[in-house]
Amino acid sequence: QSHQAVFEAGVAGPDLESQLRARGFTLGHFPQSFEYSTLGGWIATRSSGQQSLGYGRIERLFAGGRMETPSGILELPPFPASAAGPDLREAVLGSEGRFGILTEAVVRVTPLPRTEEFHSLFFPDFEQGGEAARRMLWSGIPLSMLRLSTAQETETTLGLAGHEFLIGALERFLSVRGVAKHKCMLLFVVSGGEQIVKTARKEALAIASGCGGVSVGKTFGREWNRTRFRTPYLRNTLWEAGYAVDTLETAISWSAIPGIIREIERALGEALAEAGEEVHFFTHLSHLYPWGSSLYTTYLFRLAEDPEENLHRWRRLKDGASRAIIAQGGTISHQHGVGVDHAPYLPAEKGPLGMAVLGDLCRRFDPSGIMNPGKLAG
Amino acid sequence: QSHQAVFEAGVAGPDLESQLRARGFTLGHFPQSFEYSTLGGWIATRSSGQQSLGYGRIERLFAGGRMETPSGILELPPFPASAAGPDLREAVLGSEGRFGILTEAVVRVTPLPRTEEFHSLFFPDFEQGGEAARRMLWSGIPLSMLRLSTAQETETTLGLAGHEFLIGALERFLSVRGVAKHKCMLLFVVSGGEQIVKTARKEALAIASGCGGVSVGKTFGREWNRTRFRTPYLRNTLWEAGYAVDTLETAISWSAIPGIIREIERALGEALAEAGEEVHFFTHLSHLYPWGSSLYTTYLFRLAEDPEENLHRWRRLKDGASRAIIAQGGTISHQHGVGVDHAPYLPAEKGPLGMAVLGDLCRRFDPSGIMNPGKLAG
The missing domain is CATH 3.30.70.3450 (Alpha-Beta Plaits)
Incomplete structure (x- = not known):
């Protein structure tokens, strides 16, 4: 009657959906990694499914649950909404394992569309x-x-x-x-x-x-x-054919969309110019909002014989595009999270006071720094 | 083009709406206090407008802005969405002036419905x-x-x-x-x-x-x-007629709605039994979600000659109903905030670790405790 379901957070996408579908429901959360990612992972990385326009991002679908931390248990009651101070679910969302481990999650489900x-x-x-x-x-x-x-x-x-x-x-x-x-x-x-x-x-x-x-x-x-979950498999095929492929993404207001696409693609196009290598890239808007959009760029470059040179090429591309994103005012990630690759660019959008708050959260939940150390705020 | 508007946060409801309407837009945020409340107040108290089902709560409408705190400025970029770690807007939402003062807010607006x-x-x-x-x-x-x-x-x-x-x-x-x-x-x-x-x-x-x-x-x-904004004016009329009126509200999953209404109304009905006073109360569901609902109870009781006795009666009613809310698993507030009245019941839903996090936020933004001291986490 309440259209909520309780899962252990380690459940993988297909297992979660098949259990819900057997009862006539869906979570409606389908990131491209759906086949191999888990509910807890979606929450910890602020994931967004391909149909988030209809079902909402994981922030909307995650009603509450339990996080085990080195400092004790954080219980998050699954209220429909609350005005009782800052929302602590929003500290768990995007915490990337740095504060603790989500063991149980209550999610909001929808009847399967007719x-x-x-x-x-x-x-x-x-x-x-x-x-x-x-x-x-x-x-x-x-x-x-x-x-x-x-x-x-x-x-x-x-x-x-x-x-x-x-x-x-x-x-x-x-x-x-x-x-x-x-x-x-x-x-x-x-x-x-x-x-x-x-x-x-x-x-x-x-x-x-x-x-x-x-x-x-x-x-x-x-x-x-x-074929909605298949594109990632292309990576290995392309690698064998001599090409590396990666994707990057951001989100920004509508008025800034043309400029940020131009600058990201310019950065990618110029990044390997000194090596005389061409880069192929293309972009789509993947999650659209009335106020702006995410955009998702795929880029391919030729593999060198030396693996170190490949890493160097990727670093130049990633850094150039990330700098373009920050310079244009986009977020360093709309749906992939921070991890290691985006960590250098996080302070630009959180600011010094914001980074200090993230550091406080790390110390409060994990005083000895044993949970996924080095991530988020170190 | 981006359907976003920037306001100084002190703007009152009618001023904000008239400026937007002149351009063919609405924020769509109409709490009952609309005539006298401000944008900054809505954000600081996690306000919910009467048409939140269509337009969303203030959490959805508040895209970003600037908070001035004793520790410096917190800039919140108005991304459409982001996966870059915990969302710091959610620390400002519901902060009730305890961390700093919101000076500027970017809000998401909607074309006026045809x-x-x-x-x-x-x-x-x-x-x-x-x-x-x-x-x-x-x-x-x-x-x-x-x-x-x-x-x-x-x-x-x-x-x-x-x-x-x-x-x-x-x-x-x-x-x-x-x-x-x-x-x-x-x-x-x-x-x-x-x-x-x-x-x-x-x-x-x-x-x-x-x-x-x-x-x-x-x-x-x-x-x-x-007459949607008029009911609060009844308070003075009723007072002059010899009755006190107050309202209380919570939110909970659908399956728990019948039980929580019964227990709140039972608590109100019994609270003044020893004084031999009857209490009149009635309830509606005011903000409905697919997973649950808020509920809003109005209660009236007869005034005594002694103002202290009136305060005592109100305290018994408020405490009885608040205990019923907590015992049933509801939030202590869906739309009114915490303030002084709900502070004693906040730890029950945030838990000791959650309260410690709120305390950390207070100390980070306001080390000397000068911003609305005593609220939220002391």
């Missing part, structure tokens, strides 16, 4: 696709996902899709409708009861059409859904 | 009204407000409405439809574009009808909207 549709559209350019996405968000239409690729990512996706003949037909279909060279793909998902899904779909398609969008139906969306 | 409808229904009893409300929430229908009164509050509201003839006609209308002695009033609000509002209204009414609800149209809802 209907779910994955729609794809193409826009003449990124600006018009972005305008359509924002108008959908501002209109209050209940969508469970939005995803907008830049022209470069759209081109790469279509190029990698195989099916040369079909893609050619698609491009001719779009071209006569004014969607050609700079085309950008938008995916939207509607989930829920039949009437709500029908109204939401109609409204979303009308907004898209008003911004120059051309609907291509549900084929691409279904394909995306079928 | 349509807004206030619908009233009556249910045969509280259980059926609650079932309808939960089904509406679980179905994902985009509503901006739900409010369900117990039978006692419904009776009091209708009794105080005046218009004896009209209320009599209403009661006969409901009675032939099986809604009589234990009837409970439910109010729901739909806001947004025409199509979404139409679909949401139809779906909500169909769910209500399936749970025995009888729609009485928009008259009651419009009247509620017209």
